[in-house]
Every structure is written in structure tokens, then in C-alpha cells.
Amino acid sequence: MTTVKALRAPYTTVLKPYGSALVALARQKPNVVCLGADLTRQTETDLFRDQLGERFFNGAMSEQNLMGVAAGLARAGHQVFVNTFGVFATRRPYEQIAMQIAYPALDVKIVGLMPGLSTPGGPSHQATDDIALMRALPNMTVVDVADAREIPQAVTAISEIPGPVYLRLKRGEIPVLFDEDHRLDLDNVVVVDGETAPDEPVDLTIFATGMMVATALAAADALRGIGISVDVVNVACLKPLDTAGVLREVRRSKAVVTAENHSVIGGLGSAVAEVIAEAGLAVPFRRVGIQDTFARAASARYLFEHYGLGSQHLVDTAAALCGRSAPFPKVAEVRHEVGAYSPV
Amino acid sequence: MVAREGFGYLGQALSAAEIFAALYLDALTPDDDLVVSPGHYAIVHYAAGVEIGRIDPAELVTYGVDGSRLESIGTEGTPGLTATCGSLGQGLSVAAGLALGARLNGSAKRVYAVVSDGEMEEGQTWEAALFSAHHGLGNLVVLLDRNDSQVDGPTHQVTTLEPVTDKWTAFGWDVHAVDGHDIGGLRAALGAAQRSARPSVVVAETWTLSGLDHLLPDEADGHFLKVTPEQIEAARAHLTEAERDARTVAPAPWTSRKGERA
Structure with missing residues (x-):
């Protein structure tokens, strides 16, 4: 890997x-x-x-x-x-x-x-x-x-x-999140951002998919600022899921968070939870995503923040899961032009 | 096929027997595709399949039996059927895709779709009708079984489908209305449909008790008929007698007719 x-x-x-x-x-x-x-x-x-x-x-x-x-x-x-x-x-x-x-x-x-x-x-x-x-x-x-x-x-x-x-x-x-050498991997979940060696323990693993990979990267930087080691794992293929890869990353993690721009029911969070549960593992676990609700008509930036998909919400959820108390670290604001892409 | 259990999709077989006979003996070639959108009609496909050498008559007793390939609602696993149908209203879209695909491939094949009148209640049927006419799918022929029968009773009591032929005409189709128990009429309509540059529909007026109406009660559920052993025996006797008097059509296996169409 x-x-x-x-x-x-x-x-x-x-x-x-x-x-x-x-x-x-x-x-x-x-x-x-x-x-x-x-x-x-x-x-x-x-x-x-x-x-x-x-x-x-x-x-x-x-x-x-x-x-x-x-x-x-x-x-x-x-x-x-x-x-x-x-x-x-x-x-x-x-x-x-x-x-x-x-x-x-x-x-x-x-x-x-x-x-x-x-x-x-x-x-x-x-x-x-x-x-x-x-x-x-x-x-x-x-x-x-x-x-x-x-x-x-x-x-x-x-x-x-x-x-x-x-x-x-x-x-x-x-x-464009990745450099020119990046290779899409549909067969494996891939750590796309982490400072630990593949066989070392890590405080937190964030499994993210789609648009939430960028969100997870921003959140990871803020969490590292308070001494939490973080791996961000890109899950490009949700089915068939790389079960062995998920277990490999979970086994070396003290806490696991999933991040998806989708309902927490039936998506990435459910898929990872199924793998963890069937392997008999017990790890602090949270699903960041749309919490079993329909959403309103508003800007994407507003919606991501309002429905808990923003990187700050991810930071707050993950920091608490890792045993930290508020106040949680603030995600750095990224300057962006109106209409241009930026992680929320 | 219905004798073993005393029930089955007999009404569909009785209404569509002549439709399948005309289709198999006159029109369908081994190169063509056949989509039977009401998968329940597999029963008549099996019976007719014997006549064209597609199915061994000895296999008919396995209809609906666990593990048999002659499933009561046909799938693509059914010999001779192209798509998995049975959820009504889906077959015509697949047939349209097959017809478009054949045109892209430069193939001269035709695609036949058997559609039941009840399927006109599904909106998807009309989506497919629009699509087929817009894209000029002249290689698509629909055989519409207008048997006025659905699960809850006569179709006209459930909803109003008339005017059926006007609806298809308005959607841009070449329409041929015939008595669905008149083999000659069906053959003529199929011939005209094959020559049309537009998608064609043969609207066949039929009856789910046709041929056995003196044996089966009027109020019989045309969707899923229950028959007694006595009725089965009477029907066998009646059909044997009728067959003796009927004009016999020699079996014409597909393999021997391959390439017949110029």
C-alpha cells in the first residue's frame, strides 16, 4: 500500500x-x-x-x-x-x-x-x-x-x-486534490494523508469518500494541531468494499470516523460499521454525514455546515471521540473566490 | 402445465395462443429478439415453443416445478426469452433498446415485444412509446394482448384504456387492430407491421377463456385460473377433438427457417 x-x-x-x-x-x-x-x-x-x-x-x-x-x-x-x-x-x-x-x-x-x-x-x-x-x-x-x-x-x-x-x-x-502521479484505486482503500508508517498505531482514522475527502484533509490538519495523529483514507469504491484494507486501518486506529456527503444510513458509514462489527472489533466510532433527514434548498456551503458535513463539525466530532474536551481547534479558513471550489 | 397443480396462468395462454402461433410460425426468426413483457405469459411461450422445436414436449410437465427451467414467470433464463420481465411495464423499453442497438450494429433483425393491455396503465409504457416513435424504430413490433383482464377483474372496470388504437396512433405508431383469435388476421397484421418504417403495434382483441369458455366459469379470475381435475379432463377431450378437426400446420423448427427472410 x-x-x-x-x-x-x-x-x-x-x-x-x-x-x-x-x-x-x-x-x-x-x-x-x-x-x-x-x-x-x-x-x-x-x-x-x-x-x-x-x-x-x-x-x-x-x-x-x-x-x-x-x-x-x-x-x-x-x-x-x-x-x-x-x-x-x-x-x-x-x-x-x-x-x-x-x-x-x-x-x-x-x-x-x-x-x-x-x-x-x-x-x-x-x-x-x-x-x-x-x-x-x-x-x-x-x-x-x-x-x-x-x-x-x-x-x-x-x-x-x-x-x-x-x-x-x-x-x-x-x-484537484492530488498530484499528477496519483492513481485511482478501486480495489483498495488508500491512506491519502497521514504521517504514521503503515504498521504504526494512529490516534484517528477518517474514512472519507467523494467530496468529503477534501473536508477530511482540512479537518485532519486542525486535529494534528492539538496532537492527534490522523490518517485520511480515501474510499473510492464503496462496493465491493476493500474489507481487508478497512480492517487493516481500523486495527491500528484508536478511533474511527467516516465522512460522507450522503445519509449515514446505508452509505460509507454503514459499510465500514458492518466490517468492524462482523470482525468483532470494538473501536470508538462515529459517522459524519446527513443524519437521517431531508435537507433544505440553500447554498452548498450553508448546507454542508447546517447538516454537519463541514470540516469543523468533523473536527468537533473526532476530537470528542478521541477524548478531547471543548474548545476544539478551529479549522483554518481558506480564502476562495466567490463561486470557486473550496472545502467547507 | 396447469393440470399438475390445478392452477396457473391459463387465461394468458388462452388469450394469447393465436398471437404466439402467428408470431412463431410466421414472423419470428432465430436472429430476432423476443421480449415478453408480461413474464406470466411464459406458459404460452412454452406451449408454442414445442411447436417450433424449441422446447421438448416432455419438459412441459416441469412448468413451475422447483428447479425447473420453465419458471411460471419467465426470466432471461427461460429458453427463447431475451429479458427478465414480470414487473409490468418494463419490457417495451428493453425491446426499444434492443431495436436501437440492432440499428447501430447495422443488423436487419427485428425485435418483437408481447405487451399486455394492463401494461398501458404503467407510465413507462408511454415513455417507451414516445422514445420508439421519436427514434423511428421501424424494426420494433409490439403484439398487444387486449384481453381486458387484470388481477382485480376486467380492465375496463379498473380503469379506462379506450380508445386504445387512437392512443398508439397519437404516439406515432403504425397500428393494426385485429381479432386476436383470427390467425389469418394476425398473420396479415404482422406482415404489415414488418413492412412499416415506424414502430408497429398489433392490437389483438382477445378473451382469457377463448376455446374453453363452455368449461370455465364466466367469473373466472383471468389472471390466475384455478381448474378442477374434471375441468382439466373435459378440456383435454375438447382440445383433442378440436385438434382433429383443425387445419394442421407442420412443425417448423427455427433452425430450418434460419435465413428464410431475404
Whole structure:
């Protein structure tokens, strides 16, 4: 296992890394077909439409039909990427995904953008249970990536997986957390930020996924400021989960926190808790995420703070779990331009 | 198949027997795809499958038996069926995807979908109808079993589907309305559907007691018929007699018809 050193905010950002990567993949693989549901620009697939239009089909606002069409196309030998917002990709066509895509384990990649509380769209637009829904389906691989370096690699990697995949993607400006040498690892959970050797004990391990990796990095710095040693572990593949890797990190940790931009029910927190419990381990444990509630329509920054996804909340939770008393250390403010990406 | 347990999806078989006969004997080739959206219709697929050499008649007694491949609600594990259906309203979308996929592949194959009238209650059916017409899927043919039957009773008592043909026409489909127990009408409609540049639907008016109406009670649950041993024996006798009088169609296994379509 390698430890990657992650970068610190403020992060540079990249536009449309997914859309570009999908076009590049399709140029290599003639059987790649791109489906949309009236969110072409929003899912970055306008690039595909404009460059490979003969393989792009807008299925209109009919996600149930679209999943069936994807299944038919896959049965005809195509690799199908279905693109829409995560909430529409999972809740409305759940049964269609289960019966037509997951049950026969077809080569369909469902790409759900705008995860969790990253949108001001309120409960209709916030995919807060998509990981839980997709994890529950047999044969389904579930991936949530942390930054713009990982996105193109994720497109290539999931294309190599023969069965169905749910890929969860942030929309809009995508931060660059890792350096150019970073390699996405879907097979292993990876310590992306830590100062301890792989076999040494550590005070706290934060398992983070997707947008919460950046949040965890900011929180880790604040916690280290009061003498808590911290490893941040990037969990890019939530299913199948690298159980052995999770146990390896848990066994050397005095406390464990999970961090996800998703309900704490059924997502990363649940998955890690299942591994810990079934291994018979007892370790102080907390799940940071959306605490079994729907969220309001507001800015992402407001929502992350209000619903306990911010790095300060992560610091407070982790410090208390490690036996520290308030006042807890403050997370450093990061200067950022209005509209630009910054961890909350 | 229903004799062993005394119940099964017999109504579906009785309403759709001629539909499957016309489809298998006249239209479907080994290269084509078949999606049976109401998976419950597997029973008639099995019976008809015997006639085209797809299923061994001796295997029919295993219908619905634990471990048999002749499941009571068909899946893609069912010989000859392409998708896993049974949750109603999903099959037409898969058929549309298969038809689009065939076009992308430059294939001349056709995709046939058997759809029940009750499935018009599912919104997804109309999503698929819009999609198929918009994308000009002329290689897609739907056989719609208009048997006016669903679990809670006659469909017209549950909801109003009429005007059925107008609805499909309005969605941009090539529509052929026929008596679903008239083999000649079904064959003509299938032929016209195959020639259409648009997606086609054959709306077949049928009855879940067809052929055995003098033996089965009017109020019989068309979705899941229960039959007594006496009714089974009477039906066997009646059908044996009817078969003796019927025009015999020679078995035509798919393998011998491969490449028949120019």
C-alpha cells in the first residue's frame, strides 16, 4: 500500500473532466453509447453529443424507460453510459435498474451527478440516499471519486468492469486534490494523508469518500494541531468494499470516523460499521454525514455546515471521540473566490 | 402445465395462443429478439415453443416445478426469452433498446415485444412509446394482448384504456387492430407491421377463456385460473377433438427457417 500525499486548499479546479474523458473513451471503444435525460450540458455530455452524435441519444425526461433502453442496448453488445443527476438516476428508476440492469449484470454505467448536498435544489434534487440504494443491488459496483485527477481514471476503470456500475460525480468545478502521479484505486482503500508508517498505531482514522475527502484533509490538519495523529483514507469504491484494507486501518486506529456527503444510513458509514462489527472489533466510532433527514434548498456551503458535513463539525466530532474536551481547534479558513471550489 | 397443480396462468395462454402461433410460425426468426413483457405469459411461450422445436414436449410437465427451467414467470433464463420481465411495464423499453442497438450494429433483425393491455396503465409504457416513435424504430413490433383482464377483474372496470388504437396512433405508431383469435388476421397484421418504417403495434382483441369458455366459469379470475381435475379432463377431450378437426400446420423448427427472410 502506498501513501499518497494530498494537496491542500485552495485547490485549482477543472471543468468537465468527466465529459472529456467519456469522449476519449468512446473514441477508443466503438461500442460505447451515451444516453441522456434532458440534462445534456449539466452532465457534461454535450461534448459527446457534439463530437460523437451518432452514438448519443437523448431519452428525454423518462428515466424508467431510459434504464430499459440501456439494458436493451447492452444486450445488443454496446457499453452504455446513462447520464443524469444522481437523484433521478437512482430513486425513480430503481426497479428498472434492479430488474433490467443489475439482475442480468449488464454492461451499463449509470453516472449520477450532483451528489448529496452539493446542490441548492433542495430535497427533489439532492441525491442523499443514492449510495444506499445502489449498494443494496447485487452485481452493482459503486464508485465515488474525490477529485479531477480521479475522474478520467474512473471512466477508464469502470469501462473495464464487465458489469453495472454506479459512478457518483460532483458537478461543475472539480477540485484537484492530488498530484499528477496519483492513481485511482478501486480495489483498495488508500491512506491519502497521514504521517504514521503503515504498521504504526494512529490516534484517528477518517474514512472519507467523494467530496468529503477534501473536508477530511482540512479537518485532519486542525486535529494534528492539538496532537492527534490522523490518517485520511480515501474510499473510492464503496462496493465491493476493500474489507481487508478497512480492517487493516481500523486495527491500528484508536478511533474511527467516516465522512460522507450522503445519509449515514446505508452509505460509507454503514459499510465500514458492518466490517468492524462482523470482525468483532470494538473501536470508538462515529459517522459524519446527513443524519437521517431531508435537507433544505440553500447554498452548498450553508448546507454542508447546517447538516454537519463541514470540516469543523468533523473536527468537533473526532476530537470528542478521541477524548478531547471543548474548545476544539478551529479549522483554518481558506480564502476562495466567490463561486470557486473550496472545502467547507 | 396447469393440470399438475390445478392452477396457473391459463387465461394468458388462452388469450394469447393465436398471437404466439402467428408470431412463431410466421414472423419470428432465430436472429430476432423476443421480449415478453408480461413474464406470466411464459406458459404460452412454452406451449408454442414445442411447436417450433424449441422446447421438448416432455419438459412441459416441469412448468413451475422447483428447479425447473420453465419458471411460471419467465426470466432471461427461460429458453427463447431475451429479458427478465414480470414487473409490468418494463419490457417495451428493453425491446426499444434492443431495436436501437440492432440499428447501430447495422443488423436487419427485428425485435418483437408481447405487451399486455394492463401494461398501458404503467407510465413507462408511454415513455417507451414516445422514445420508439421519436427514434423511428421501424424494426420494433409490439403484439398487444387486449384481453381486458387484470388481477382485480376486467380492465375496463379498473380503469379506462379506450380508445386504445387512437392512443398508439397519437404516439406515432403504425397500428393494426385485429381479432386476436383470427390467425389469418394476425398473420396479415404482422406482415404489415414488418413492412412499416415506424414502430408497429398489433392490437389483438382477445378473451382469457377463448376455446374453453363452455368449461370455465364466466367469473373466472383471468389472471390466475384455478381448474378442477374434471375441468382439466373435459378440456383435454375438447382440445383433442378440436385438434382433429383443425387445419394442421407442420412443425417448423427455427433452425430450418434460419435465413428464410431475404
